[in-house]
Amino acid sequence: MKLFSKLKSSFLLTAYKLVVGFERLFNKGVVLDFLSNDFVENPYKTYNSMRAHKPILFSQITRLHWVTKMEYAQEMLRDKRFSVDDRKYPIAERRRKELKKAGREIVLEQFENPSMLKLDPPDHSRIRKLVQYGFTNRYITSLEPEIKKVIEDCLDKIHNQDTFDLIDDLAKPLPAIVIAKMMGLPDQDLDKFQAWSEDLLLGVGGIGTTKEDIKKSGDAYEALITYFEKIILSRKDSPGDDFIGKLIQAEEEGDKLNIKEMYGTCLLLLIAGHETTTRLIGNGMFTLFKHPEQFDELRKDYGLIPNAIEEMLRYEPPVHATVRFASDDMSYAGKEYKRGTPFAVSIAGANRDPEANTNPEEFNIFRDDIKHISFGYGPHMCIGASLARIESRIAFEILFERFPKLELLDVNPQWGKNLIFRGFNDLKLKAS
Numbered sequence: 001m002k003l004f005s006k007l008k009s010s011f012l013l014t015a016y017k018l019v020v021g022f023e024r025l026f027n028k029g030v031v032l033d034f035l036s037n038d039f040v041e042n043p044y045k046t047y048n049s050m051r052a053h054k055p056i057l058f059s060q061i062t063r064l065h066w067v068t069k070m071e072y073a074q075e076m077l078r079d080k081r082f083s084v085d086d087r088k089y090p091i092a093e094r095r096r097k098e099l100k101k102a103g104r105e106i107v108l109e110q111f112e113n114p115s116m117l118k119l120d121p122p123d124h125s126r127i128r129k130l131v132q133y134g135f136t137n138r139y140i141t142s143l144e145p146e147i148k149k150v151i152e153d154c155l156d157k158i159h160n161q162d163t164f165d166l167i168d169d170l171a172k173p174l175p176a177i178v179i180a181k182m183m184g185l186p187d188q189d190l191d192k193f194q195a196w197s198e199d200l201l202l203g204v205g206g207i208g209t210t211k212e213d214i215k216k217s218g219d220a221y222e223a224l225i226t227y228f229e230k231i232i233l234s235r236k237d238s239p240g241d242d243f244i245g246k247l248i249q250a251e252e253e254g255d256k257l258n259i260k261e262m263y264g265t266c267l268l269l270l271i272a273g274h275e276t277t278t279r280l281i282g283n284g285m286f287t288l289f290k291h292p293e294q295f296d297e298l299r300k301d302y303g304l305i306p307n308a309i310e311e312m313l314r315y316e317p318p319v320h321a322t323v324r325f326a327s328d329d330m331s332y333a334g335k336e337y338k339r340g341t342p343f344a345v346s347i348a349g350a351n352r353d354p355e356a357n358t359n360p361e362e363f364n365i366f367r368d369d370i371k372h373i374s375f376g377y378g379p380h381m382c383i384g385a386s387l388a389r390i391e392s393r394i395a396f397e398i399l400f401e402r403f404p405k406l407e408l409l410d411v412n413p414q415w416g417k418n419l420i421f422r423g424f425n426d427l428k429l430k431a432s
């Protein structure tokens with residue numbers, strides 16, 4: 001059995017290398033060789049070469065059309081002709097078959113009742129409207145004292161240590177605790193759902209994903225849905241005033257959202273609410289270490305932090321790509337596409353488009369008029385953007401305040417291997 005899977009993986013690797021070799025020849029040296037260390041280290045170089053060759057480039061190895069030009073990326077995210085609802089297109093049949101074969105009934109049921117992230121209008125607008133009530137600017141700003149307290153508590157725990165892990169000790173727990181509080185989830189479940197959401201992401205955009213990763217991801221998905229089902233059912237009689245309570249009330253009022261959509265919404269908020277902000281804090285801090293003069297400027301004037309965060313988002317975005325489908329046979333940017341054609345809108349590539357930002361390869365916290373789509377664009381634009389901005393701003397302020405001197409222990413930490421999410425699993429710092 002082991003020999004078989006070894007043979008299978010070496011066969012797949014050989015096939016991968018052949019396709020990459022062929023693409024390199026066919027596209028004049030331009031190829032999305034995502035298994036290469038060079039790509040994991042610096043994917044922007046590849047996206048820049050793709051954009052220069054063709055701003056919409058078909059990559060055989062991913063079976064996706066990659067969009068790396070800002071103008072097209074924004075248009076695709078905004079234009080109704082590009083859809084997010086993969087249930088409607090031929091690609092869904094394979095997913096349904098896979099899930100049935102693997103006996104993943106719960107995942108299949110959720111696939112048929114997706115979260116708003118995977119819904120087109122009118123269902124998207126119906127659910128988004130409900131969720132937006134929980135994310136008004138006034139409410140998010142009112143969370144500041146609580147966010148400060150969470151950060152202080154996290155840093156109190158490492159007070160006597162001269163080294164700590166920015167990811168495990170602050171960047172991971174902070175957004176997870178905040179979103180759990182907003183949703184009204186019990187504190188004692190934190191470790192449990194953090195572990196599940198990490199496992200869940202093993203199946204999303206992973207580079208070199210193994211069979212075990214896929215299994216873990218499916219198990220975690222089921223565990224999370226079962227978890228939310230239990231919580232929601234147990235609270236039906238007294239919904240309360242937190243986010244889940246409000247969703248329960250909306251469901252009971254009738255036609256606003258069904259129970260399956262509620263599970264999907266909770267799952268989306270939990271995952272989107274912390275896996276991304278963790279990476280923003282980690283990627284941002286790492287980038288500052290690589291630009292020590294700007295780090296010094298920031299320490300001197302905290303008023304620069306909000307602009308620095310926008311530049312961090314542009315330069316090292318936590319979400320690198322998102323997918324859209326051609327909703328019909330169409331002509332776009334001078335080419336014909338069939339209904340269901342999948343496009344990878346490269347957030348990372350668009351942010352480095354020289355037509356959008358001058359000197360895009362330069363990290364510059366003083367940059368005016370930063371153009372990025374790191375929170376998306378158009379109708380699906382991130383609902384949690386202001387929360388992520390506040391959490392990361394306060395995190396940087398308190399970190400700089402508490403630790404007048406910080407050093408990166410490993411100057412070349414390993415980037416996670418993923419085509420969708422970019423970040424570190426750990427980032428060890430020395431405090432003095």
Ligand code: HEM
Pocket residue numbers: 077116117118128179268269272273274276277280317318319322323373374375376377379380381382383384385387388
């Ligand atoms: C730095 C942190 C974050 C980044 C980089 C980020 C990025 C994104 C992106 C790129 C999208 C659009 C995806 C698409 O169009 O396909 C999105 C959507 C979304 N995000 Fe975020 N996000 C962050 C934080 C958060 C937080 C803190 C929450 C909630 C607590 C959140 C909740 C959502 C939701 C619900 C959507 C779906 C909106 C819709 O489909 O209408 N995000 N996010």
